[in-house]
Amino acid sequence: MRERLSVAAYKDGILEGNRFVLSRAITLIESNLERDAVLSRALIAEILPHTGNSLRIGITGVPGVGKSTFIESFGLMLAALGKKIAILAIDPSSQLSRGSILGDKTRMEALAHHPHAYIRPSAAGKSLGGVARKTREAMLLCEAAGFDTIIIETVGVGQSETLVKNMVDFFLLLMLAGAGDELQGIKRGIMEMADAIAINKADADNLQKAKAAASQYKSALHLFPPTPSGWIPKVKTCSAIEQTGIKDIWKMITEFEQHTQIKGFFQHNRQEQNLSWLHETISEQLEQNFYNNPYIKQELKQKEKLVAQGLKDPITMAQELIKGYQKKVVYNNK
Amino acid sequence: MRERLSVAAYKDGILEGNRFVLSRAITLIESNLERDAVLSRALIAEILPHTGNSLRIGITGVPGVGKSTFIESFGLMLAALGKKIAILAIDPSSQLSRGSILGDKTRMEALAHHPHAYIRPSAAGKSLGGVARKTREAMLLCEAAGFDTIIIETVGVGQSETLVKNMVDFFLLLMLAGAGDELQGIKRGIMEMADAIAINKADADNLQKAKAAASQYKSALHLFPPTPSGWIPKVKTCSAIEQTGIKDIWKMITEFEQHTQIKGFFQHNRQEQNLSWLHETISEQLEQNFYNNPYIKQELKQKEKLVAQGLKDPITMAQELIKGYQKKVVYNNK
Numbered sequence: 140m141r142e143r144l145s146v147a148a149y150k151d152g153i154l155e156g157n158r159f160v161l162s163r164a165i166t167l168i169e170s171n172l173e174r175d176a177v178l179s180r181a182l183i184a185e186i187l188p189h190t191g192n193s194l195r196i197g198i199t200g201v202p203g204v205g206k207s208t209f210i211e212s213f214g215l216m217l218a219a220l221g222k223k224i225a226i227l228a229i230d231p232s233s234q235l236s237r238g239s240i241l242g243d244k245t246r247m248e249a250l251a252h253h254p255h256a257y258i259r260p261s262a263a264g265k266s267l268g269g270v271a272r273k274t275r276e277a278m279l280l281c282e283a284a285g286f287d288t289i290i291i292e293t294v295g296v297g298q299s300e301t302l303v304k305n306m307v308d309f310f311l312l313l314m315l316a317g318a319g320d321e322l323q324g325i326k327r328g329i330m331e332m333a334d335a336i337a338i339n340k341a342d343a344d345n346l347q348k349a350k351a352a353a354s355q356y357k358s359a360l361h362l363f364p365p366t367p368s369g370w371i372p373k374v375k376t377c378s379a380i381e382q383t384g385i386k387d388i389w390k391m392i393t394e395f396e397q398h399t400q401i402k403g404f405f406q407h408n409r410q411e412q413n414l415s416w417l418h419e420t421i422s423e424q425l426e427q428n429f430y431n432n433p434y435i436k437q438e439l440k441q442k443e444k445l446v447a448q449g450l451k452d453p454i455t456m457a458q459e460l461i462k463g464y465q466k467k468v469v470y471n472n473k
Numbered sequence: 474m475r476e477r478l479s480v481a482a483y484k485d486g487i488l489e490g491n492r493f494v495l496s497r498a499i500t501l502i503e504s505n506l507e508r509d510a511v512l513s514r515a516l517i518a519e520i521l522p523h524t525g526n527s528l529r530i531g532i533t534g535v536p537g538v539g540k541s542t543f544i545e546s547f548g549l550m551l552a553a554l555g556k557k558i559a560i561l562a563i564d565p566s567s568q569l570s571r572g573s574i575l576g577d578k579t580r581m582e583a584l585a586h587h588p589h590a591y592i593r594p595s596a597a598g599k600s601l602g603g604v605a606r607k608t609r610e611a612m613l614l615c616e617a618a619g620f621d622t623i624i625i626e627t628v629g630v631g632q633s634e635t636l637v638k639n640m641v642d643f644f645l646l647l648m649l650a651g652a653g654d655e656l657q658g659i660k661r662g663i664m665e666m667a668d669a670i671a672i673n674k675a676d677a678d679n680l681q682k683a684k685a686a687a688s689q690y691k692s693a694l695h696l697f698p699p700t701p702s703g704w705i706p707k708v709k710t711c712s713a714i715e716q717t718g719i720k721d722i723w724k725m726i727t728e729f730e731q732h733t734q735i736k737g738f739f740q741h742n743r744q745e746q747n748l749s750w751l752h753e754t755i756s757e758q759l760e761q762n763f764y765n766n767p768y769i770k771q772e773l774k775q776k777e778k779l780v781a782q783g784l785k786d787p788i789t790m791a792q793e794l795i796k797g798y799q800k801k802v803v804y805n806n807k
Contacts, residue, residue: 183786191783272788328665330697359693363664410781417780420791425759428795446751447744449525452517454606457754461762468802 143167143178150185156285158257168276169262183276186283191409193225193282194396195289197303199329200313205339206292207246208379209313214247216385217288218255225281226250228292229274229299230261257286268423271302275416278306304332305412308405309392312336316345316352331363334395335373337388342378349376368404370395434467435460477501477512484519490619492591502610503596517610520617525743527559527616528730529623531637533663534647539673540626541580542713543647548581550719551622552589559615560584562626563608563633564595591620602757605636609750612640638666639746642739643726646670650679650686665697668729669707671722676712683710702738704729768801769794 144152144163152160168179200206214224226247250256259281262273278289291307293299304310312333330336336356341349357374365371373391377384399405429435438460445451478486478497486494502513534540548558560581584590593615596607612623625641627633638644646667664670670690675683691708699705707725711718733739763769772794779785 180786180789180792184789187783187786276788328662331662331665355692356696358689359696362689362693409783413780413783413787414777416787417777417791420788421763421794422756422760424791424795425763426756429755429759443748443751446747449521449743449747452514452521453747453750454610454754455514455518457751457758458514460755461758465802468799 143175146178146181146185149182153186153280153284154189158284161257161280161284162259164280165259165277168280169264169273171264179276183279186279189283190279191282193278193287193289194309194392195278195291195307196392197291197293197300197307197310198313199293199300199303199310200339202294204313204315205379206313209337209339209377209385210290210292211247211250212379212382212385213388214250214256214290215253216382216389218250218253221255222288223255223257223286224250224288224290225257225259225278225284225286226290226292227259227274227277227281228261229267229270229303230294257281257284267299267302268419271299271306272420274302275306300329300332305415308399308408309395310334311388311392313339314352314356315340316349330360333372334366334370335375335388335391336360337384338374338376339379341376341384342381346376368399368402368408370398429461429464432464432467435464438463477509480512480515480519483516484617487520487614487618488523492618495591495614495618496593498614499593499611502614503598503607505598513610517613520614523617524613525616527612527621527623528643528726529612529625529641530726531625531627531634531641531644532647533627533634533637533644534673536628538647538649539713540647543671543673543711543719544624544626545581545584546713546716546719547722548584548590548624549587550716550723552584552587555589556622557589557591557620558584558622558624559591559593559612559618559620560624560626561593561608561611561615562595563601563604563637564628591615591618601633601636602753605633605640606754608636609640634663634666639749642733642742643729644668645722645726647673648686648690649674650683664694667706668700668704669709669722669725670694671718672708672710673713675710675718676715680710702733702736702742704732763795763798766798766801769798772797 144160149160149164149167153164164182167175167182170176170179198206198210210226214226217224247258251258259277262270262277264270264273274291278291281289289307291303293303300310310333312329312335314336316338336353338349338353338356341353353374353376360372360374363372375384375388375391377388379385396405399408430439442451442456442460446453446456478494483494483498483501487498498516501509501516504510504513532540532544544560548560551558581592585592593611596604596611598604598607608625612625615623623641625637627637634644644667646663646669648670650672670687672683672687672690675687687708687710694706694708697706709718709722709725711722713719730739733742764773776785776790776794780787780790
């Protein structure tokens with residue numbers, strides 16, 4: 140990484156909307172080095188008062204559903220309306236390799252070159268929780284840099300959707316028509332998280348099938364209980380290629396925003412998200428300290444084996460591990 | 474509580490199928506006293522090799538769906554087949570008052586007096602996690618006492634279903650027909666946990682409506698992705714009052730058991746459940762130690778306020794709390 144700036148320099152650059160500084164700041168918060176972490180925390184604390192003024196939209200769907208094409212159409216339409224759009228991604232596969240979603244910027248070439256759009260590939264990291272944290276902080280940096288619409292993309296096959304759901308205001312699930320009963324690999328539970336489902340590729344020969352699928356999903360969603368805000372999840376069809384239905388989806392999202400703003404749910408939801416982040420971070424940190432402890436590393440495997448086979452009671456084993464851990468922690472800190 | 478027995482006396486009584494001793498043992502594991510906890514752990518360790526030989530069935534549904542009547546019909550049918558049935562409950566409301574589900578045994582009078590059935594009201598407790606632990610251990614004690622079918626009842630309105638789902642082999646959701654779009658108060662996500670839905674009260678004037686509802690749910694469930702075992706959730710109708718459809722539900726459950734046994738999923742699922750219990754217990758214990766610490770109790774409220782209002786970054790606040798906590802723990806243990 141090139142030389143770091145001072146916190147003040149990062150902050151000033153970001154608040155001026157300088158994309159070069161913004162990118163460097165995101166690289167900073169993505170870093171796993173301890174000294175970068177200290178700088179990151181200071182930067183986030185500084186820019187925090189300048190965040191929150193965007194509409195945060197999560198978009199998910201399995202590979203092949205046309206996410207990139209959709210986001211490009213959607214983003215260009217928003218840019219034409221004068222919106223400033225930042226596009227980030229949470230990519231479960233980035234745990235293994237350098238992030239792949241959005242990594243290939245050429246997939247959104249028109250949008251990538253638009254002066255009102257900013258595209259940032261997914262952060263890599265050892266844990267999905269870590270990647271989520273980095274994405275959330277990148278979102279805050281983008282807000283401070285003046286972006287008023289944040290799109291967070293994820294692949295609807297893992298646990299990343301829950302993480303995205305917990306950092307956005309609106310969650311859109313992209314689907315295809317006629318992919319059979321298997322819901323195209325979407326994980327159980329994701330459909331119930333969606334504020335709307337859009338059946339993409341509703342074009343040419345596929346149009347009728349897409350409309351039929353939409354009406355099927357509509358009646359299925361009707362069987363679900365209402366969302367906490369009282370919003371009833373909508374089902375739309377669209378074609379990113381033919382550019383149809385895209386405006387309608389944006390109209391729906393603005394209706395959602397109004398609906399939740401009036402009821403106070405919009406702010407309430409964000410406060411709850413913030414509190415969740417606090418408590419989740421605490422839990423993560425406590426667990427990380429525990430599982431990284433050398434004594435636990437040594438003892439855990441065998442105890443897991445005994446528990447899985449039903450030879451030992453999980454609660455007894457948990458208590459033994461924690462007792463041993465506490466002794467070690469106190470001993471090592473003396 | 475009356476005088477405690479020795480671990481050996483509890484164990485021998487349970488293995489002989491002595492219900493009086495079984496009930497006293499369940500009372501013991503439900504106790505919140507420290508010395509009872511020690512005895513409980515020793516007892517669970519002793520009986521563990523004699524557990525696991527039952528089919529564990531979770532049944533949920535909102536109040537009014539007819540759970541008690543259904544379980545009584547279902548239980549009597551199983552008893553007639555020579556099965557030995559134990560019925561336990563997880564009741565979220567028992568956090569506040571003494572458990573209410575199954576508390577009124579007269580609701581299942583015929584079953585309660587059957588020599589092959591054992592009914593135990595829900596345990597009370599301060600936390601749902603604690604109630605779940607007690608229920609899980611009561612289940613193990615019942616298995617050691619020779620019960621081959623365990624039914625765990627819960628109310629489908631809270632978070633207790635996830636806990637039940639994580640301790641049973643088969644999860645049945647009871648529903649009513651014609652209760653409108655609101656899914657009768659069932660929480661989002663519960664439908665996706667069910668291995669089957671039974672539309673209860675499919676009798677008299679209600680029969681046609683129930684059949685229509687069943688076919689609606691069937692096509693909705695079809696849109697869901699398959700369960701990890703490849704089992705496609707089924708939809709049935711039944712009438713606990715007219716005793717129709719009850720045998721069919723049992724037949725389906727035995728089919729499920731065969732399906733998952735052959736594929737090795739049955740055992741795999743139980744091993745995963747055991748490992749989950751281990752890791753969940755560890756997390757719970759770590760969090761409990763943290764949140765009960767006097768320093769954290771004093772600091773948390775104000776930091777939560779700052780985070781909710783967006784004035785402070787949740788991650789920074791979490792780190793500050795954990796750093797302070799670690800200092801206190803080490804200091805207090807010196």
